[in-house]
Amino acid sequence: MPINKDEFRHVDYSWDDAAVEGLSPVEALVYRSNILGDDQRITNTGGGNTSAKSTEIDPLTGKEVEVLWVKGSGGDLRTSKPENFSSLYMEKLIALQDIYNSADEVGVKTQIEDDMVAMYRHATFNLNPRATSIDTPLHAFIPYKHVDHMHPNSVIAVAASKNSKELTQKIWGDELVWTEWQRPGFDLGLKLQQICRDYPNAKGAILAGHGVINWANDNKECYDLSLDIIEKAARYIEEHDKGEMTFGGQKYATLAEDKRHAVLAEVLPFLRGLVSGEKKLIGTVQEDDTILRFVNSADAPRLADLGTSCPDHFLRTKIKPLYVDWNPETDSVEKLKELLTEGVAKYKADYSEYYEKCKHDNSPAQRASSPSICLIPGVGMVAWGKNKSESRVTAEFYNCAVEVMRGAEAIDEYAALPQQEAFDIEYWLLEEAKLQRMPKEAPLARDIVVVIGAGDGIGKETAFRVAKEGAHVVCADLRGEAAQKTADELTAIYGQGIGVAGSGISGCGPAIAAEVNITDRESVKKMFEKVTLAYGGIDKVIVTAGVFLAPGQAGMSNDQQFDVSFAVNVKGGYIVGTEANELWKAQGLKGALVLTTSVNAAVSKKGSLAYDTSKAAANHLVRELAVELAPLVNVNGLAPATVVKGSTMFPRDRVIASLTKYNVEFSEADSDDDLRDKLANFYAQRTLTKSPITPADQAEAAYLMVSGQLSKTTGQIISVDGGLHEAFLR
Template identity: 65%
Template sequence: MSADFKHVNYSWDDAHAATLDPVARLVYRSNILGDDQRITNTGGGNTSSKIAEKDPLGGANAEVLWVKGSGGDLRTSKRDNFSSLYQDKLIALQSVYGGRADKGLKSAAEDEMVAMYFHTTFNLNPRASSIDTPLHSFLPGKHVDHMHPNAIISIAASANCEKLTQEIFGGSMAYVPWMRPGFELGLAMQEIARRQPDVKAIMMGQHGFISWDDDDKVCYIRTLEFIEKAAAYIDEKYQAKGGDATAFGGQKYQTLPEEQRRATLAGILPWLRGQVSQQKRFIGTVQDDEKILRFVNSADAPRLAELGTSCPDHFLRTKIKPLYVDWNPQVEDAAALKAKLTAGLEQYRKDYASYYNACKHANSPAMRDPNPTVVLIPGLGMIAWGKDKSESRVTAEFYNCAVEVMRGAEAIDKYIALPQQEAFDIEYWLLEEAKLQRMPAEKELARQVVIVIGAGSGIGKETAHRLVKEGAHIVCVDLNKEAAEATAKEITDKHGLGIGVAGSGISGCGPAIGLAANITDRASIRAMLDQVALAYGGFDHICVTAGIFVPSDTSGHIPDDKWALTFAINVSGSYYVADEAAKTWKEQGLKGNLVLTTSANAAVAKKGSLAYDTSKAAANHLVRELAIELSPLVRVNGVAPATVVQGSAMFPRDRVIGSLAKYSIPYSDDEETESLVGKLAQFYADRTLTKAPITPADQAEAYFLLVTNRLSKTTGQVITVDGGLHEAFLR
């Protein structure tokens, strides 16, 4: 069967399907449909099955509609992502709707019906029903697939959609003009199926399509066959017109070479992030692959971008239209690009306000953020923005879908967008607004990017794990790249990579990435910061936990090169990081935090740690100096730990043994390292007022506190986390 399809994947496994109960078969069908982005986009489309169930009240047989509920994604959906509703009660709602609609209250009736679905719930299933529920209930098939394939939407978004539907599919697919999903559309489809009993699919103008059958495997195959036929038709017409060489009116601009392209993007992204984050901070995703570059470099890109997207699923993510910047990468420089972006953003906000004011109703929600979520730049590619990395990746995915729809529509006819009033009524739908208002509050560090330097082990690793729990995106940086990537992997394994297309090509670009940097080398620091810009669009805070301890030799001296290395890492490195980051913070214009690591030893002189102690004393004052230099945009504070043995890279086994011997603490050479560490940690703890070992988690809590707004008026301070070392009390 797989050989019969070139434009979609056939994934049905009879042996596996045979082991599943009816609801599990629905989940299975949904997952394999959603797994192919040519069939439907992330979060888009829905599936259903009408299944015979035992009514929990009395045990009588009941026909139950299992349909993908509100939210969720077909590819990853489980059983609890589906709502279950009494089919007969759903049908009975038609009379309720009809009574309201006949009185000229159709729009209000549509909204009221969604609340009525709760009265049809089977077996107390808590999953909220989708607005598409009537489409699935009112069609005659036992199994229904509603998909958003690019190929089908290309036809749906064509000026002559109805004619093309007949030409391509003959009498096997009917047509319904654009209607907002809901009861009215469900009733229209019901009437089409009644009048045309041989039809098994309906083209939904400017939306997608829906197909059905009484056998779930046949329904699945039919869905694939319709998409395959549409894609093959478009491909034939596309190639006949010249294919890629003439796509979107042909090429107007040249793509910049990769190195220059990435350098230009890294230079402009933090500034752009600051511009679009005037109301709320955004996280970016860069896409510069061949397909998106083909579009942004084309002659027709300005015209098509201005039309905006067609499918409602697309523009809910991408807004009514993207910002296209008519910049010539061959003759104009980055300064010209910034000037054109500035003008473009200003005009975009005005256009969005005009769109809102022209389309709003008396009860419309207040205007939302007027900044674009998609920016298109010739020679460079696309930048998508979202509240987190996952959302920005999905936004990028959806505009990719929109581009493919435009390509297909222009190949076979002429692309048309959804009328602005219809688009507005979906974007500002009161039920959608109510759903937004019900969403839980964002976490404390949501929308923020934190760079943790020294994240490969010890305090840095613990800090990375602490901050990501509060919603932060974490850049794990270490001299040892493998250690940084390992920490990032621990985070993504626990919290997931999110969904959507790959970003700028940086591995594992989800809530955490691992990068290498040598903080004694400015070029290495700048390269790392540029990679962060390409991954997320910019950054908000930096925690420097990297450090080095070189003990004096047996004569009490430390070699000159070790003295220099100690100061290079513990003092100069923090300064270089701050100085390079300051350039980005200034460009971005968003408030941030810098947290450096000093030590209790900065205030307490100890034998055998001359270089370390004096370097940490210098770091203490560096905190104060940088607080002045970087104000008012950036707050600078420090964390001063006492000796942290557990999990510290500065306490390998040989140093632990050396310290135990130094302090005459009994131990044996064959003793487990964990036991040795515990003895030394308790020794240090016994010298404090709290008598408890100091852990990396204790330090991480201080870093968390200082990068949040909980101490928003605190800068130039060093917080001690030393268990109460009275020798280090302020003097």
């Protein structure tokens, strides 16, 4: 009997009749999909799929035809739009059964089953370019208008229990039919078609080790049914919850937050180096009560070793996580590093053994063997991925796996998929084809780039430039609000990404802000700790922050001007470089440091004594750091000249003073931008190229120096000055 929707405790009922009124069939499907995907308890990011069958006008014949709309390959229900759904002629999809049945060998994992996926394109309605999902036949062959296939933690807990068949009958009675584990595909679609024939009153099926699929002839009815199924499973688990004895009770105590973060700040770069042996990875930290209860528990080692169940989960979390049996109360951080070193090495060996044991003659080559999930008692979980979005998804999926294990252990005994079945999903040729369709990674997609001075001018332009190449950007500035503004603008452009996971700053997207005073070592340390907790380490650091003090500015004496100029322009770069080097050494990964100097370092002139000499010292600092940080880190300098646009070094009063000094005509009514343009054009006439120098010009050079294209260049100064022959380095 259905539960009253007003009494749901474990899902949010979000259906609004007014929101659906007047929508087309596909728009109504999108609405249902979005509200299902918006609740993590219903399905995970990118997981599950929905469909609707509607009558459409065939653009070729003008006649009515039945069309299946189903979430396409790689889509996400929460964020889906109409263009994320494939559309296929139902008549042609049904006709594919004849082709399938004519093969010499049919059934799960047969060649004909895989071959059928390529045939779906021939059933495409209205030239829809969206790639079809492997799950398409599950929706097509169920003779109902609306179908939901979800991955709710509570239902998977039942599906992944040792006695899942008996539990299915106990919880849902004849509403749901239990089916044994089988990977998705054409054959499973046919089995579901037969279930509908054999059990005409059934409303869905439990897919053992996988999830649930249910159906109805009404859009809202299908949504209501999905939630009812999940609510019943969650209530059953709640009734059998083991309380303090969940996962066998707590073996270890959680460290206080400040101690956890201190451990993570020291360990994350080291761990990133261990797991990034094949390709660099980006980290996400999860340290909420739910994950800490698991990693601290007596049963965590046993359950972690069993691995995950739902195919969506282990495609990212791999066959199992790395659990490190570290005692947070008695063991040192150095001991943790030893355990991680041993653990990662053993994990890689075990993964290679798993691959060799389970591979087929036509299996794709072995992928990276490092763990994508690391579990540390007292501290939490660290998830790794090729970028921040992917690592957040990986963390989310293991969060789901933990909840599945909790539920299964509460009502029965958790049972993971056999290794061969897991391998046949992980290295399925169709999954490999999906990976091959992924867009090529951007040059800096796996890099964490810290840009200091990102609040405006050259620094802000540089932050945008490296973000364009896929970098995870730390927008650092003395002015926290300016740094945050840049980070917010970048996130608005590139999006937060998918995946609903990450604790605190580690739940961030492609850009974060950090307030920093580079003349204060503690402030710089604090900034790098924040970066480490957010992303797991660093790769490139670009310092554009600097100061120019005109004689008499701010009432400073010449001595004070020297102190401030050298503190910011020289000592600041030294502090940043030496602190960053601690992370680079811990990671053991190649890095790059760019310090912004100035062409003034090579040109003697009146009126900028403190600035020019500090920049000359900065030039030599580049060379000294190149020697000190070699061979792991390349250190180079960027020497701009007269970058007026967007620079805080050229406030209105200084621009007017310069225009007056050089007898350039202007009006007091001119805007700040107009005044800066006049001064920039004047300066341009003194160069060989006769072109104004912009922040974008400097950003391009900064990007070049961290892009890897100059990997054999270190200790050099690159001038971007339009060609000032007085500044030619000799």
